[in-house]
Amino acid sequence: MTVSFDTAADLAPRILAGERRALARAITLVESGRADHRAQATALLDRLGTEKKALRIGLSGTPGVGKSTFIESFGMMLVGLGLRVAVLAVDPSSARSGGSILGDKTRMERLSREPAAFIRPSPSQAQLGGVARRTREAVALCEAAGFDVVLIETVGVGQSETLVAEMTDLFILLMAPAGGDELQGVKRGIMEMADMILVNKADGDLKPAALRTVSDYAGALRLLRRRPQDPEGFPKAVPVSALAEEGLKLAWEDMQSLAAWRRDKGHFDRRRAEQARHWFETEVREGLLARLTQDPAIRARMQALGTAVAEGQAAPAAAAAEMLAELQR
Amino acid sequence: MTVSFDTAADLAPRILAGERRALARAITLVESGRADHRAQATALLDRLGTEKKALRIGLSGTPGVGKSTFIESFGMMLVGLGLRVAVLAVDPSSARSGGSILGDKTRMERLSREPAAFIRPSPSQAQLGGVARRTREAVALCEAAGFDVVLIETVGVGQSETLVAEMTDLFILLMAPAGGDELQGVKRGIMEMADMILVNKADGDLKPAALRTVSDYAGALRLLRRRPQDPEGFPKAVPVSALAEEGLKLAWEDMQSLAAWRRDKGHFDRRRAEQARHWFETEVREGLLARLTQDPAIRARMQALGTAVAEGQAAPAAAAAEMLAELQR
Numbered sequence: 001m002t003v004s005f006d007t008a009a010d011l012a013p014r015i016l017a018g019e020r021r022a023l024a025r026a027i028t029l030v031e032s033g034r035a036d037h038r039a040q041a042t043a044l045l046d047r048l049g050t051e052k053k054a055l056r057i058g059l060s061g062t063p064g065v066g067k068s069t070f071i072e073s074f075g076m077m078l079v080g081l082g083l084r085v086a087v088l089a090v091d092p093s094s095a096r097s098g099g100s101i102l103g104d105k106t107r108m109e110r111l112s113r114e115p116a117a118f119i120r121p122s123p124s125q126a127q128l129g130g131v132a133r134r135t136r137e138a139v140a141l142c143e144a145a146g147f148d149v150v151l152i153e154t155v156g157v158g159q160s161e162t163l164v165a166e167m168t169d170l171f172i173l174l175m176a177p178a179g180g181d182e183l184q185g186v187k188r189g190i191m192e193m194a195d196m197i198l199v200n201k202a203d204g205d206l207k208p209a210a211l212r213t214v215s216d217y218a219g220a221l222r223l224l225r226r227r228p229q230d231p232e233g234f235p236k237a238v239p240v241s242a243l244a245e246e247g248l249k250l251a252w253e254d255m256q257s258l259a260a261w262r263r264d265k266g267h268f269d270r271r272r273a274e275q276a277r278h279w280f281e282t283e284v285r286e287g288l289l290a291r292l293t294q295d296p297a298i299r300a301r302m303q304a305l306g307t308a309v310a311e312g313q314a315a316p317a318a319a320a321a322e323m324l325a326e327l328q329r
Numbered sequence: 330m331t332v333s334f335d336t337a338a339d340l341a342p343r344i345l346a347g348e349r350r351a352l353a354r355a356i357t358l359v360e361s362g363r364a365d366h367r368a369q370a371t372a373l374l375d376r377l378g379t380e381k382k383a384l385r386i387g388l389s390g391t392p393g394v395g396k397s398t399f400i401e402s403f404g405m406m407l408v409g410l411g412l413r414v415a416v417l418a419v420d421p422s423s424a425r426s427g428g429s430i431l432g433d434k435t436r437m438e439r440l441s442r443e444p445a446a447f448i449r450p451s452p453s454q455a456q457l458g459g460v461a462r463r464t465r466e467a468v469a470l471c472e473a474a475g476f477d478v479v480l481i482e483t484v485g486v487g488q489s490e491t492l493v494a495e496m497t498d499l500f501i502l503l504m505a506p507a508g509g510d511e512l513q514g515v516k517r518g519i520m521e522m523a524d525m526i527l528v529n530k531a532d533g534d535l536k537p538a539a540l541r542t543v544s545d546y547a548g549a550l551r552l553l554r555r556r557p558q559d560p561e562g563f564p565k566a567v568p569v570s571a572l573a574e575e576g577l578k579l580a581w582e583d584m585q586s587l588a589a590w591r592r593d594k595g596h597f598d599r600r601r602a603e604q605a606r607h608w609f610e611t612e613v614r615e616g617l618l619a620r621l622t623q624d625p626a627i628r629a630r631m632q633a634l635g636t637a638v639a640e641g642q643a644a645p646a647a648a649a650a651e652m653l654a655e656l657q658r
Binding site: 039041042043045046048049050051136137140273274276277279280281283284285287288289291292302305306307309310311312314315316317318319320321323324327 | 368370371372374375377378379380465466469602603605606608609610612613614616617618620621631634635636638639640641643644645646647648649650652653656
């Protein structure tokens with residue numbers, strides 16, 4: 001049995017019409033490692049163009065801060081405002097567990113039933129580089145499908161925050177109320193990427209702790225150097241309750257006013273342009289290096305020359321020059 | 330006026346005869362960025378072969394631990410044993426200050442006057458990758474010139490330790506006596522690379538502190554997982570005094586017995602083989618990527634496509650595919 005993939009020509013108009021099923025199939029296409037699928041994916045992305053623009057929001061938070069509940073409540077609020085919302089997950093760790101593949105839709109049960117929402121679980125892909133490409137391309141597909149907001153969730157492991165920050169317009173940290181006055185060991189680098197810190201669980205018994213945590217983070221954010229892309233008062237820390245659905249509208253208004261200010265000042269488009277150029281350059285570099293491992297003849301030659309070098313029969317630089325000359329031919 | 334560089338054919342026999350002046354000129358050749366010099370350098374390295382083998386020792390220590398005095402005393406001791414000693418420096422920071430260019434020979438005054446010694450200051454090269462290549466190639470040149478020991482010194486900034494550890498047979502950390510019982514914030518990763526920790530300044534008033542520090546480090550080293558390439562008792566911490574010239578012979582005996590054990594068990598040759606293969610693969614990857622920036626036509630095309638992508642006229646993946654197809658032609 002062969003699984004037949006749709007072609008770029010079939011999928012493009014259906015995606016542009018906002019058909020979720022076509023979008024899902026297109027994302028499967030960009031996730032595929034097969035060379036013919038890659039060619040179709042590239043053709044599809046080229047055909048869809050870059051006209052439509054969603055607000056791309058990166059959301060990071062360690063397990064336990066209530067990220068699923070937040071996305072569900074925040075997503076439902078956006079849908080209630082008449083917006084179409086796509087949720088993508090970047091989870092390099094899921095390669096091992098395969099965990100979130102089944103989990104994503106059940107943990108956002110209400111949102112997954114909304115016709116205006118689209119939830120895509122993270123694929124089980126081992127390599128962070130691969131995750132970056134498929135997510136960037138999935139974002140482009142969601143935009144073409146006319147979604148107003150694309151939420152890209154990361155579990156906050158290793159480099160995944162940087163990766164998500166590099167492909168989004170706003171980067172949001174979701175935190176839990178801290179015990180006492182200590183901050184939760186947020187790495188300075190991640191703090192510096194944040195446009196907003198949302199302290200979740202500002203409800204019931206935890207509310208006082210949440211408010212204290214908000215003021216701690218607000219203090220920490222004030223100590224950071226002011227970035228040119230920030231208006232007065234940003235980055236900011238605010239309390240939310242995903243469970244009680246409180247503070248979500250205010251947080252959304254903050255995100256909108258920040259995005260509007262950046263659009264007005266040119267920061268928004270400049271950042272998009274830099275991100276697109278960076279994506280292009282990365283793809284070229286990775287494509288060049290991929291030749292060394294993907295082409296069986298080249299791979300065998302690398303192996304043979306490497307062994308000759310390891311055994312002292314050839315100098316590393318001379319063997320490398322020979323290999324490079326062969327690649328040029 | 331043009332500076333004429335020697336050719337590989339001229340230099341090779343002179344280097345193999347151990348002529349220091351030819352060695353110095355050859356290192357200048359491998360440091361050059363010019364394409365014709367690179368071709369000569371590659372030809373030279375190939376011609377010299379990999380027959381002769383020095384013991385390559387990496388030495389890391391932050392400023393203030395007495396590294397120059399140690400290299401001077403340790404080098405003089407080796408020369409006194411009838412050995413030929415080359416000293417190379419890896420100092421990515423010197424790109425800015427240009428500092429060590431004048432400094433190296435004056436700070437090792439006695440050693441620099443020894444006919445059996447060769448001291449090469451670090452060049453002012455900005456990029457760590459470039460430093461890696463020129464140092465690996467300089468080591469190969471020193472070996473071909475018949476040096477028995479090649480000492481590669483690093484200031485312990487950023488990634489330079491890893492770089493040096495990847496091109497040496499033994500990696501030595503030089504430390505100062507610590508005040509009280511606290512260790513000097515050695516990063517665990519660097520500790521794990523060390524084959525020996527030498528605590529310098531074990532003389533005069535500092536001797537008790539130095540001995541305490543040795544036992545602290547010895548304790549810390551015991552907590553690390555045993556590596557297959559280590560015999561019983563290694564990695565070890567020992568006291569030395571570069572100033573009083575004490576402990577240097579014992580440290581050298583330890584280095585020799587460690588190297589002998591590794592030779593005997595096959596670890597030595599295996600590590601060399603892996604390093605050579607790694608060097609070859611790195612050269613191929615860097616050579617491939619260098620095409621994107623060195624060839625003016627390709628650079629201009631990258632720039633133009635990147636701008637088209639940044640301005641939304643082309644999708645990143647499609648532009649990358651186009652660029653890669655052009656590179657294949």
